[in-house]
Amino acid sequence: MAPRALTLSAVALSAVLTLSSCGGPGAGDATTIRFVAADYGANGQHPSEAYWRDVISAFEQQHPGIRVDLRVIGWNDLDSQVGTMVRNGDQPDLLQTGGYADFARDGLLYPAFDVLSGPTAIDFLPRMVRVGEQNGTQYGIPFVSSARMFLINNTLYRRAGLDPAKPPKTWAEVTAQATALKKAGVEIPLGIPLGKEEAQAESFIWMLENHGDYQDYSGRYTIDSPANIETFTQLKSWVTAGLTERNPASVDRTDLAKEFAAGKVGMLNGFPGQLADLKGMDVSWTTMPSKDGVTSATLGVGDWVMAFKKGGHRKQIRTFLDFVYAPENTVRFAKEYHLLPVTQSALTALSADPEASDLQPFLRVLPTAGFYPLSDPTWPAVSAQIKSRIGGAVTDPQATLEALQRTAEQSGQ
Numbered sequence: 578m579a580p581r582a583l584t585l586s587a588v589a590l591s592a593v594l595t596l597s598s599c600g601g602p603g604a605g606d607a608t609t610i611r612f613v614a615a616d617y618g619a620n621g622q623h624p625s626e627a628y629w630r631d632v633i634s635a636f637e638q639q640h641p642g643i644r645v646d647l648r649v650i651g652w653n654d655l656d657s658q659v660g661t662m663v664r665n666g667d668q669p670d671l672l673q674t675g676g677y678a679d680f681a682r683d684g685l686l687y688p689a690f691d692v693l694s695g696p697t698a699i700d701f702l703p704r705m706v707r708v709g710e711q712n713g714t715q716y717g718i719p720f721v722s723s724a725r726m727f728l729i730n731n732t733l734y735r736r737a738g739l740d741p742a743k744p745p746k747t748w749a750e751v752t753a754q755a756t757a758l759k760k761a762g763v764e765i766p767l768g769i770p771l772g773k774e775e776a777q778a779e780s781f782i783w784m785l786e787n788h789g790d791y792q793d794y795s796g797r798y799t800i801d802s803p804a805n806i807e808t809f810t811q812l813k814s815w816v817t818a819g820l821t822e823r824n825p826a827s828v829d830r831t832d833l834a835k836e837f838a839a840g841k842v843g844m845l846n847g848f849p850g851q852l853a854d855l856k857g858m859d860v861s862w863t864t865m866p867s868k869d870g871v872t873s874a875t876l877g878v879g880d881w882v883m884a885f886k887k888g889g890h891r892k893q894i895r896t897f898l899d900f901v902y903a904p905e906n907t908v909r910f911a912k913e914y915h916l917l918p919v920t921q922s923a924l925t926a927l928s929a930d931p932e933a934s935d936l937q938p939f940l941r942v943l944p945t946a947g948f949y950p951l952s953d954p955t956w957p958a959v960s961a962q963i964k965s966r967i968g969g970a971v972t973d974p975q976a977t978l979e980a981l982q983r984t985a986e987q988s989g990q
Contacts, residue, residue: 612670628909721916722943728861771825772828772832809971809974826969918940955988
């Protein structure tokens, strides 16, 4: 999910919705908190506004002293509109979006412990809490998450004489199986979308499978590390051999996912948002293949809630967030949008829910997923450069990654 560490197909929808309380004692003295949220609806289906309307209506019935003024904005417009609000000193009380680091750096946010009750705070998955920390203090409150897994088309595998029960575990096996798919006439044996939409994610997935990363443990950028150069050298070899789409740098994830759903792609790094489009297809979800076949890593992404201090509504925010993170609400959102939970209670509930059986593989890998360096305020700018330029690394790995490394180092100056 942003860095749209969780970037999903979204409608550019901007809607303003003010929900009044249901009256009763004290209704005229209600405190209003302003809440800006991202819209996760795709193609006009299940817009997030409907979800939030239900949650807020139920909340206001139970808490007539608090009203919630909701504004839902599509992902395409969210960052720019929120940026304008903040520059004008008109920030909302609560914001749900893809990143928190710059607001935390500028001292605009409440620490999470100021706006979460104890039971709510301790329910979050520990790894998600750590990703929400900056300089040892949590400011980003996890909202939803996602994870990546390797996706194969079983029908195309069988056509190529391959056994879907034996997916590739190593890069050498990826090469062998992609070659078999190509010989069988599969249009795109291995999908590697490095277009601007999600290039930072696709790249990171393959980096993780070779012990690479965007930063080291000290927070220093390592984009041009030997491991990352080796990773892109491998990707280049697959492209050169004709085992991928013709020009990965020009292909976006959404487009390649559609090609997979149309039966044209043999293997792809997949995400839960594809589940609805793959209904009825014979596919397998498996762990990511790594260089050595031993590394077990995957990409995790998350979107966040943050609370701004300016309005001074700490207590009201806390009451609302306790309601928002009730298991029945978090489970409902995850199931409706094919996303993963960020709380232990929701993870437990979904793991036992037969209606969420298609999410089970992702739920199992989520606790050990690796995340972008979201606490670093320079990451959004660096991520934007990676999105637009890293596709060139399948042509010249070293030069491209070294140029991105210089850009990343200059971002912190």
